[in-house]
Amino acid sequence: MNTDTNINNENDTHTPPPSPKSPRPVGGRGRLSRYVSTTNACKLCKPLGACLAFRGIEGTVPYLHGSQGCATYMRRYIISHFNEPIDIASSSLGEKNAIYGGGANLKQGLKNVTDKYRPKMVGIATTCLTETIGDDLNMIVHEYLKEAGETAEAPILVKVSTPSYSGTHMEGFHAAVLSAVETLCRKTLANDRVNILPGFLSPADLRYLKEVMAEFDLEATILPDISETLDGPALDEYQLIPEGGTPIEEIRTMGGAEATIEFGSTISPKESGGEYLEKTYGVENHRLTMPVGVGATDRFFALLETLSGQEIPERYVKARGRLIDSLVDGHKYIFGKRAVLYGEEDLVVGLAGFLAEIGVQPVLCASGGKSGRLREKVLEATNGLCEVDPEAYEDIDFHEIEARAAELEPDLIIGHSKGYALARKLSIPLIRVGFPIHDRVGGQRILHIGHEGAQQLFDLIANAMIQVKQDRSPVGYSYM
């Protein structure tokens, strides 16, 4: 491995300088050296993740304590991917509040949301503004509850602190999950349910996951669950809060579950709901990489076998068989192809593992996240299957990704739609995965996990490579 291009030490993962002596890079040619500014970020802001997670809980309205703009921007961003309404309430702070504090607005906002939406729960996330002015969320909410008095309709209030200057949308997502668990879980009798903390998966992934659990005869609490709340049917009547989401009653009993399965290997243990449940209630936490690809899916299914005491249901055995068969059929078209990956760290780790096992070289694994674990986990996932160990960079933006990608001469790009400009510049295909997909329909229907997800990804990748060859061929063969 060429260490010259790949220094990535544990403590300062976002600064992989080309060499100690190299000056601050000038122009766009700098090789992953740290710039002061961020150009075309490869991350989103923390409260957005919290809103997404809250949206996956039954009867919950996500609420941002901040000025109006943040909520509106996030709604727009989320809508453009899911093509679904998402109401995010806001304290709509104005100038006065920024000076004297936003408590009064928060209280009024909570009251209004309660009156009109009749939510079971309100998921309150702070924003940069309210963190900076130092609003004490706990105190304000406490006062609010006292003033409002106990009523039957009063929603549960879950609070989470999400200043964007410390963490990306994924930290916000996990923080919201953790806070929901902390707030709702009670000591309960042991039950034989299984908790799943899937992280930020697509609605299609979550539907698949539910099906798998049902096939194993396991009762699962999947938190959060946006499979319906962000991918609902056409309706006659506008639902203020869509049906679906993780039932609150189920969350309450998560402490009594048999085990927790947590997808994602880069989450810090402090921020993990699974670790919390283990520490507080003794529910064993199984951390798995996101089950993308054969190996990771096998590990997931093996765990389900153990937990359920049942063998893998036949349909999945068959699906796996078909997948392997197709990998054989198509292996030549993709062998040795070089891929650039970017996005949320856990997704990148999962994808890197999958690519490595099918013979694609993930030459660059990039994320705007900053867990400090990306490189280690990518290497673990690719496990010596790559000719050259993949480069992995955290806290990176698209300006840096572009510069490095151009040097690495990739054949394809895998990530969300914000990499389109890069794909276009390099004239190579972009395989769209993750969030956001702002330039295609169906982002919410992309299946990433399990054998079926791997199958779909594989077909996309293989066909993209075949198409490149076909398009560039002077003959234009109409067969492979």
Added chain:
Amino acid sequence: MTAQIYEERRNQIHRKGKKPFAIECDKESLAGAVSQRACVFCGSRVVLYPIADAVHLVHGPIGCAVYTWDIRGALSSGPELHRLSFSTDLREKDVIFGGEKKLHDALIELIDRYQPKAAFVYSTCIVGIIGDDLEAVCKKVAAETDIPVLPVQSEGFKGNKRAGYEAACKAMFRLVGTGDLANISRHSINILGDFNLAGEIWLIRDYFARMGVEVVANITGDGRVDDIKRAHGAALNVVQCSGATMTLAEMMKEKYSTPVIRVSYFGIEDMAESLYAVADHFQDEEMLAKAKKIVREELETLLPELKKYRAALTGKKAAIYVGGAFKAFSLVKAFRHLGMDVVMVGSQTGTKEDYRELQEITDDGTIVVDDSNPLELSSFLREKEVDIFVGGVKERPIAYKLGIAFCDHNHERKEMLAGFAGMMNFAREVYGSVMSPVWKLVPRKQSQTTQLGVSEAARIAES
């Protein structure tokens, strides 16, 4: 139905009818009401965004910048710096110790990297709180780099989008008056308030070119810093839209005595009126004749084509919810051309005058609404049995979820809707959505059919 309206917002909704016109507006959004509004920063960003040879650096945490990355359909015929998203990406330590140094270094870095003609620096909410002195940093960097570096005081919480327009205008005003005025024709204008979505300003410029009018600066569609610098050399400011760039026109009027006319390029009458108004201003018969010729020629092709759409769309009902009210006027008229009725019209930031005019040009029963939210909008759409809703991305899923057609009419659209050709596109887009057979499949229509079926059956039973 009325249960969907917040008590506090009751006066921000007017139903045209027997009661005299009264509406409240220009208020801060109600907390918890899921306003469709954005913030001051958004307003500034929208106005300045299309200036394609400037660096637009958002000073703040990452969100504000990342959510505005390449989100508009504003095209450039040359450089495309505006399509990149630059942020100082403030972190915890910057918030504690201040972000001035980071801002300075970021500016130097970006100016070095892209060699822009100017840099705009947007202030966001927390910058307003941590107290960075934007003005001072900009001044310093301007001196070091020898390009204009312009602070935009757009802290999100300091008002709504309109305040952002003003902040943007103030920033641009610093550029105006610094350019060379050589060789500007007597018949010259600046186009203000067109953002070149899908190339609209090129179309408008072509009309003006055919009239013999020189355009000095596009403000800001396909905009260039050097053009804006010499904008004070134009003989007339032609301003579209109610809020966005009016402040700049007013400031120029005061300082440079540049006269102002207000126009709209949406819809047939308004487009034609715009050309005539410019010709009238220059009191030039020949120019007016040319304008008339353009209108005649364009209508010769447009009107016969429109007929087909009109035939299909007559009697259908439309609802409008847009950012600024001025666009709503044109839309009401445009719908009339298609034989359609506007049954609801609203905006995020209209003024009392805007709303008064709106209710005057609409029919009885029409709902006029200020700063609405999904709750109200969805109930209005259902109450009025709307066939098509016009709005932006945030309104789209409300319509679609209820099985109602939709037309995108905001800054993100990729269809040209201005000018005569734009009217054609508009008709096509409305037609293409309203007439889609998919509405036959949605629950709303199916339940209507069953209801119809039931009443039909009841009638038959009675007779």
